[in-house]
Amino acid sequence: MSLCRSVNMEQLRVLELYSGIGGMHYALKECRVPARVVAAVDVNTTANEVYRHNFPATPLWAKTIEGLTLDDFNRLDFDMILMSPPCQPFTRIGLQGDVSDPRTKSFLYILDILPRLAKRPRFLLLENVKGFETSSARDALVKTLKDCGYSYQEFLLSPTCLGIPNSRLRYFLIARALPESFSFQTTTEVLVAFPESKRGDSADRTPNSAPSHAPAPNSSKGRDEGRVLYKMETARDLEKKRCQDEDESVRRIQDFLEEEEEEEGGAGPGMGRYLLPPKTLLRYALLMDIVRPSCRRSVCFTKGYGHYVEGTGSVLQSCTDAQVETAYAALDSLTDEQKLLQLSQLRLRYFSPREIANLMGFPSHFSFPENTTTKQRYRVLGNSLNVHVVARLITLMVG
Numbered sequence: 001m002s003l004c005r006s007v008n009m010e011q012l013r014v015l016e017l018y019s020g021i022g023g024m025h026y027a028l029k030e031c032r033v034p035a036r037v038v039a040a041v042d043v044n045t046t047a048n049e050v051y052r053h054n055f056p057a058t059p060l061w062a063k064t065i066e067g068l069t070l071d072d073f074n075r076l077d078f079d080m081i082l083m084s085p086p087c088q089p090f091t092r093i094g095l096q097g098d099v100s101d102p103r104t105k106s107f108l109y110i111l112d113i114l115p116r117l118a119k120r121p122r123f124l125l126l127e128n129v130k131g132f133e134t135s136s137a138r139d140a141l142v143k144t145l146k147d148c149g150y151s152y153q154e155f156l157l158s159p160t161c162l163g164i165p166n167s168r169l170r171y172f173l174i175a176r177a178l179p180e181s182f183s184f185q186t187t188t189e190v191l192v193a194f195p196e197s198k199r200g201d202s203a204d205r206t207p208n209s210a211p212s213h214a215p216a217p218n219s220s221k222g223r224d225e226g227r228v229l230y231k232m233e234t235a236r237d238l239e240k241k242r243c244q245d246e247d248e249s250v251r252r253i254q255d256f257l258e259e260e261e262e263e264e265g266g267a268g269p270g271m272g273r274y275l276l277p278p279k280t281l282l283r284y285a286l287l288m289d290i291v292r293p294s295c296r297r298s299v300c301f302t303k304g305y306g307h308y309v310e311g312t313g314s315v316l317q318s319c320t321d322a323q324v325e326t327a328y329a330a331l332d333s334l335t336d337e338q339k340l341l342q343l344s345q346l347r348l349r350y351f352s353p354r355e356i357a358n359l360m361g362f363p364s365h366f367s368f369p370e371n372t373t374t375k376q377r378y379r380v381l382g383n384s385l386n387v388h389v390v391a392r393l394i395t396l397m398v399g
């Protein structure tokens, strides 16, 4: 059955809350559901500039969600809510303030508005971090949905389940107003893969499923597995990465990179500005997650990428003739100058904002206003979402 038929042909009116740079809007476009964003709401000036630059025809309300009245919501007469509330209250680093964190206030306000709307929206999709599933905010959401007569399904999904070499494990909830039902059997379990649709849609493989994380049959087990070999990595870490890189159902990083003009050392003129500065190399060499263009993995890019190194995203080894093992050999015994000489063989660089956008599923026509700085680009991308994952969920929600 075509999506147009299953959503009654009419154009759905969509409200995009916490719209950021429009990841949800791109997902909606990608899944080709007949729909129109009737309002996008966000308070962040930079994100709003990027949104306006890419969606000049969409009404963008640069105000707080708590600043909208029930009448404002009713006037929009929407059929679908797409939203990514702030995730800091639910992350470990954000101290898990949950419902008592002031940043959750706007979300609780939405839950308060929902039962009072003149017309109940048919669909609702929420994205948040892993950790949300055990929060009181999640319990409040589920209670509101049940009270308002929705069926719902929760997920924990990463783009790797769609063959994208980037980990970004996120919580999602899709809801549909009864008596309409989903095309798949819902469960109270949090699903870690896209379900098989009863209406003929095919399922995908589980995120991070067997081939990418299971140890290879001949891997050397035993005492030495946890011992640091080089960098800060143990045999177990390296084995896991090797397995991920051999998983042919996931694409290679090179498919997502910007074209580089071949130049001495591999990093072309444009990309040279993304090379890691010496100070960063010296200070954080042991903590960086390094990937080569041929790899089939990268860690989640967060808003501090390009600024902080630890845990904010992978860096790229742009000179592939050099070996990480060699560059890192006996680093402890070297002077700073010698260390730099050795490490610089790898030509380590940050992924460019465009490359991160590619990995996050943003279309090639997505762009930034010229005055958006590189730091701002990393920041708003780090706050955004994987477009392809959300597109699959919207398709599943309305199908």
Ligand SMILES: C[S@@+](CC[C@H](N)C(=O)[O-])C[C@H]1O[C@@H](n2cnc3c(N)ncnc32)[C@H](O)[C@@H]1O
Residues within 6 Å of the ligand: 018, 019, 020, 021, 022, 023, 024, 041, 042, 043, 044, 047, 063, 064, 065, 066, 083, 084, 085, 086, 087, 106, 380, 383, 384, 385
């Ligand atoms: C996780 S990001 C959403 C990202 C978005 N989905 C995207 O694709 O870029 C959360 C966004 O919520 C916005 N925000 C936070 N609190 C808000 C509030 N009370 N009212 C409106 N926007 C808010 C932030 O400015 C931020 O852009």
